[in-house]
Amino acid sequence: MSKALGALQQLRGLVTAASPSRGSVLELPPRRALLYVPGDSEKKIGKAAELGVDVVCLDLEDAVAQGRKDAARETAAKALAELSFGRSERAVRVNAVQSGHCEEDLEAVLSGATLPDALVDTVEHVRFLFDRVKGLLGPRLQGEAPPALITMCESGMGLLNLRQVFEACLARTNVLRLEACILGADDLQASLGLKRQQGTDDTLFARRWVVLHARAFGLQPIDQVYIDYKNSHGLQAEALEGRSIGMAGKQVIHPSQIAPVQDAFSPDPHEVEEARQLMQAFEEHQMQGKGAFTFRDRMIDQPTYLQARNLLQFAARVGQV
Amino acid sequence: MSKALGALQQLRGLVTAASPSRGSVLELPPRRALLYVPGDSEKKIGKAAELGVDVVCLDLEDAVAQGRKDAARETAAKALAELSFGRSERAVRVNAVQSGHCEEDLEAVLSGATLPDALVDTVEHVRFLFDRVKGLLGPRLQGEAPPALITMCESGMGLLNLRQVFEACLARTNVLRLEACILGADDLQASLGLKRQQGTDDTLFARRWVVLHARAFGLQPIDQVYIDYKNSHGLQAEALEGRSIGMAGKQVIHPSQIAPVQDAFSPDPHEVEEARQLMQAFEEHQMQGKGAFTFRDRMIDQPTYLQARNLLQFAARVGQV
């Protein structure tokens, strides 16, 4: 077992003693694209369920006007109960704890026979959220896997507190399984006083900060929304940049954004092929008693081998092998 | 109220229970340019007071040679008592706590009838500074607003300890009101072993780090000095970069630097106009029960609205509307 994985499992062992240990972030479901749909639009939800996107997120928060919150809860609960989402994961974005709407959101989406696969929350108040979910699910937590939780980070203080928030959540994986963290870039830009400019790297520091903290805890970091939804080149560039800095996926707000984003977060065929050859060469050298060797002018050792193996596993997961 | 603001107020509520809550960093006085003048030069202080710069900072520290400290204290105290600074805020940069000069600096500038509007300090020792100020101001703290405090961060350990320093200061806003944090780039470069190069981004990481921490606590981050004071293009570029990464202002060391810097940290007219139109459109949609909508091909929701409102408020504050 590699050192990197060893350290990870150990840490998770510390903070998630109650949960089964997990080998790697790659065992989590792919969340390359996470599509928001307004929770009060039955028509848009119906369409979203057929798009083959990794995650459909029914939004009860920013996409729903104040006077439509009740309608959105009802529509979202009905969709969870009656609609088939195919291979897409069903997530619900509930309102922030201090908004006054969160509790009713949780009741609506957790009281049905079919639980959402994931909750997206801003988690300013971890304890409140977990206590409410525990109360609402009660004995169901004995028999069913708890819903996955995806937190949102969208303020300067949220960035500073990421570690504490993750540790607090991972201490109670019997209630909600924290698996990913979303960067909410618009709120964050306002909070950090960043000037809005397309094409600059104003959010790169914050995005790398989120990647560092999420990956350190074995979680999937989910990148910011690209709001100029008619600019497909810009979207593709930002998605590739996100993958390059360690993001596992990206929020999308329009069906046309799904394919470019899911492609960007999938391995290229030539990467898959190189990884396969590298693994084979590594295993041959290992059997001959050589720990490090040269492959295409690069020194190869255990960590490089690990990267290749991870890439192949993920390619298989998203149907590329 | 937006989530970002909500989280901010709450945190400040926790750490500054004794202070009146504050809506936003925009209620702080503008500190787009902070001009240093040697505390021992009556002539330079007199000229600085007439330049219309947001902050005039009488420097008792680096700009004053060891043998001139007493003269500088006397000159600075006299200027505070007798000179009109117009709309400029009067700040005093005291020597570091461990220099042996700090205590006398505080006595000189806090014993007069007219207190400085802001103290700039390096705050290696928060407790010492606050205790001394409390002792010197005594009963005056009942009747007058405590002076504002601007801390300096200028070492690697200073960066690592920013959060703890801010929390320690914000716990005692009845003595000094922490409102801003200056990045002292020259000391910082020495401390971090950065190679001095004009035009590279060697300090960008540290600057973004300061922005993140300051903004998280609702404070104004003040950017590094641009020392090549004859290069106006370089100055303008660095000032715009500072604004883009979230700085609220920049230290200046020459009168010719004031206008370009204050311009760089003010909104452009077309930004003001776009913000006005965006706010209007948002409020119309909100009344029609729509939470998110399209404006110039961008998806607009609450956070975007908040950014536009902030921009308009600030423009009014610096006389641009």
Added chain:
Amino acid sequence: MSKALGALQQLRGLVTAASPSRGSVLELPPRRALLYVPGDSEKKIGKAAELGVDVVCLDLEDAVAQGRKDAARETAAKALAELSFGRSERAVRVNAVQSGHCEEDLEAVLSGATLPDALVDTVEHVRFLFDRVKGLLGPRLQGEAPPALITMCESGMGLLNLRQVFEACLARTNVLRLEACILGADDLQASLGLKRQQGTDDTLFARRWVVLHARAFGLQPIDQVYIDYKNSHGLQAEALEGRSIGMAGKQVIHPSQIAPVQDAFSPDPHEVEEARQLMQAFEEHQMQGKGAFTFRDRMIDQPTYLQARNLLQFAARVGQV
């Protein structure tokens, strides 16, 4: 004494009460290049000892296959005991604590009459490492200086825990003297999910993070390996970039990498000359009672003086003056 140094010494005073205080990171031995050689290759070790590299690191870990660990321990111990390394520092890279190999590694390299000058470790378990070393060295710790320790940081959690790891090590400098920290970029890329791309700055955030933490504690940050060892231009560019962001040295994996790397981490002659002139001008102004002055159109004060002095001291140390 400058504020930056003052803050540093004070902090170190807090965390390393038992150790002699130290003026600056420049009093540490130069570690511009750190060359790995497989611990089981007597021939390669012999050659490495003659190359004039600042540090020769006998690798018992990644460069040694599982079945060769015993042979490597024996060969490394023999080299430490019998071979002259000239002016090169002798370091040993032991296996990670949780690998099951670490204890035997320590026994092999610490039981000889000649201790290694430095141990390189991943330090997931600081306490275990220090306890074992203390047990193995026992009474020798009274008479001899404890070995220097260079830790490796190579996972997201490792980055998040840098401060805690440094503080834990620096509390026990009577057992091992923590002096430097290596960035293990390959493992780190796997841990953070970074996409492998030559020529991009995927690891820059992590590298700056390591620099910030190491420099804050007065330690030397040692940069990542450049694995494409036939590309000398790429190597030179990355080495210069490392120096520019504050790295003190770089790991190397091939003899041909030593000279370009050690050059990159040494001052240029014109820098040395400028520093000399600047120091002279500063001291003249200081004697005339002027704290800040203009030198080649730049405002010069104490911090700038400090940078110049540091540069001259280091140049002397590596034989450039």
